[in-house]
Amino acid sequence: MSENRKKNSALKVILIIILVVGLAVAWIGYRAFIASSIATSEEYFYVHTDEPYESVIKRIEDEGIVKNPSYFNYVARAMDLQTGIKPGRYKLSKDLSNRRFIGNLRGGYQEAVPFRFQNLRLKENFAGALGKNFEADSTTFLNLLNNEALAEKYGFNKDNFFLMFIPNTYEIYWNTKPEEIIDRFSKEYAKFWNADRKAKAAALNMTPEEVSVLASIVKGEALHVDEMPEIAGLYINRLKRGMLLQADPTVIFANNDFTIRRVLNRHLTIDNPYNTYRYKGLPPGPIMMPSIASIDAVLNYNQHEYIYMCAKDDFSGYHNFAKTVAEHQVNARKFQQALDARNIKK
Known part of the structure; x- marks a missing residue:
């Protein structure tokens, strides 16, 4: 009996060790x-x-x-x-x-980047946003945006290629190749310019690219979305009459000085195709990335007889519109006096 007890005790110890080791392995x-x-x-x-x-x-x-x-x-x-x-x-x-x-x-079960962009002024700004959100750096993207052959591949040129990128939110994988990202935006552009929008552009006797260039000017002028159709109607009136657009945002763009708050005569003298005080018609490309709201404002512009506008002297961001030079001069004088009162000289 003594020997059996010893064997049983030894077996219990072994079982305990096995159990402990098993639990340890399971825990690990x-x-x-x-x-x-x-x-x-x-x-x-x-x-x-x-x-x-x-x-x-x-x-x-x-x-x-x-x-x-x-x-x-x-x-x-x-x-x-x-x-x-x-x-x-x-x-x-x-x-x-x-x-x-x-x-x-x-x-490769990664999460896509919800890439949202809007209110971008220059290609460099867009390239910076792309470089910040995706694996490729901003220089790689900027080289693509400045690539004439690539622009032509998608039906644009170097000046208006920026128009192909419609501001919105897009789900794109972080490590997607830059060329594939550009191609994705081409497909999104084609979806955006559906039959309805193309028909409205044709009714204006404008191409989608021309609509978007004008929309970039409207975007530059308007601080409030609800005023965009009114501003668009004014510029369309000027185009129809063969008048200079005389849009201050184009002058600021031509001078490449976005700190300008008060456009002066010296700013108007620059010889640049984006200066719509000197060159008739639309500039060769956008002065900033147009928004969907500004594009649709051009396509659905308000029909009126205004051909002049001036920012309101209450600095609300809205404009006073006028049909005649005399009316416009009254509005302009009020705004200039308001600028002087705030000591805004440039």
């Missing part, structure tokens, strides 16, 4: 594979195109992305991450486990 497995792993407060982790596996693993450790880099490395090897990591913008959350995180990296 749970911590390594299933438990929440993310330690950083960063919202996204970025894997660059053609970035070596070793670099990604090192950054995950150096940037404190996960709680236990050793566990992460073990699971990464177990899931063969080194043979299948994909570039992209990956969402991080506190409940994300190593297994899910690595599965996303292997499968």
